[in-house]
Amino acid sequence: MRRDKSWGWSLYAAVILCGYACYPLAAAEGQPGGRPNIIILLADDLRADALGCMGNPIIQTPSIDALAQKGTLFRNAFVTTSICAVSRASILCGQYARRHGIHDFNTDFTAQALAQTYPLLLKKAGYRIGFIGKYGVGRNLPAQEFDYWRGFPGQGFYFAKEKVGTPQHLTARMGDQALEFLAGCKPEQPFCLSISFKAPHAQDGAVREFPPDPRDEKLYADAVIPRPATAEERFFRLLPSFVQKSEGRRRWERRFATDAMFQQTVKDYYRLITGMDREIGRIVDAVARRGWERQTLWLFTSDNGFFLGERGMSDKWLMYEESIRVPLIIMDPRLPSQLRGRKVDAMALNIDIAPTILDWAGVPVPQSMQGKSLRPWVEGQNVSSWRRDFFYEHHTLPKLIPPSEGVRTERWSYIRWLAQEPVIEELYDIQADPRQERNLAGRAEYRATLEELRLRWSQLRQELE
Secondary structure, X not given: OOOOOOOOHHHHHHHHHHHHHHHHHHHOOOOHHHOOEEEEEEEOOOOOOOOHHHOXXXXXXXXXXXXXXXXXXXEEEEOOOOOHHHHHHHHHHOOOHHHHOOOOOOOOOOHHHHHOOHXXXXXXXXXXXXXXEEOOOOOOOOHHHOOEEEEEOOOOOOOOOOOOOOOOOHHHHHHHHHHHHHHOOOOOOOEEEEEEOOXXXXXXXXXXXXXXXXXXXXXXXXXXXXXXXXXXXXXXXXXXXXXXXXXXXXXXXXOOOOHHHHHHHHHHHHHHHHHHHHHXXXXXXXXXXXXXXXXXXXXXXXXXXXXXXXXXXXEOOOOOHHHHEEOEEEEOOOOOHHXXXXXXXXXXXXXXXXXXXXXXXXXXXXXXXXXXXXXXHHOOOOOOOOOOEEEEEEOOOOOOOOOEEEEEEOOEEEEEEOOOOOOEEEEEEOOOOOOXXXXXXXXXXXXXXXXXXXXXXXXXXXXXX
């Protein structure tokens, strides 16, 4: 936890101890046992830097920024597999893909695995649980397991196919559904609502792939979006040939190939994000109107990042920073003011979401979960032991997306392309080269680092199954 250096240690300690002394009383308000209500806001394909609170000077996200100002912003949050279905499974069950075994869009959780996901564990513990939006795991929806279900299979549509009356944007409809869920909640029973937005995911193959709410059409009209530094052709040519011919390039061609296409695509992408932010603001206001703002914990994140033309690519999948980094905000309103508005650099993962939620709800975390609770970081505790690296894997749709694995440490990014033998490797010093412009794998002076990361990759690969 960071401290103002102008404070003396004694004053600093007194304030923190006072804060923690008051915490149990605040936590006890509302539900029996002080269990908080929990709302999980999951964006789709939202890259880490597409928020105002993450330093983006153009995007308008006041509601999400307000959560960050009142809570904890994790500046180094990642996914262990960058694709919707696999990452969503990891978020629900707290496991790497190597363990949960969901590597495609058709595989469902087994009944036993579903029972060990955070929503069903909370339901067993007495929570009222709801799900809204894109479920993303398998084809059979577990609607009957939830007290409130407005989930949908596949990717969904931003506008309903049937043209009856004025079309309502999907993001707005999901906001209405969230308010409907809250209206059915009772003060004496804690709830957990998972809202899984489609935004800002593309409507793949549509004439306009990122269609915003009509209310947002004029947003960013006068903005000029700067092209990424690595959007130049020379960075595309550095990719292995099988990556150059992959699905990411085909989608780039219809979204980012010209400057006009780039401007239109990114502005629409931003408009979808701002539309989502507006609905989040409505939900926050609805919670406040019911008098539950002091007992409702908020968690905001994304299932993966997104390329906006970097390296001549679109979408995600590949183990580069734009694809694997995600925003992560946790806001517990019961914490003292000294623990609000903090930024944490600890390495957080999507597999940490489930154990974090269970920890706050007072529900035992199953041993099968491989993530760790982030609660100590949010509460400003002295965390003496924490991960320094993580294993990355992507094996979904190998005919369209080159399979890859690797290790991301606090400093290094090590990528293994598995599409051919011998494998192709990449090595980047993230501290010195945050945009991953210089592959160091072939340089003699980095041979020892490369060998060390190869060994670490092998160790993690075996340990995490």
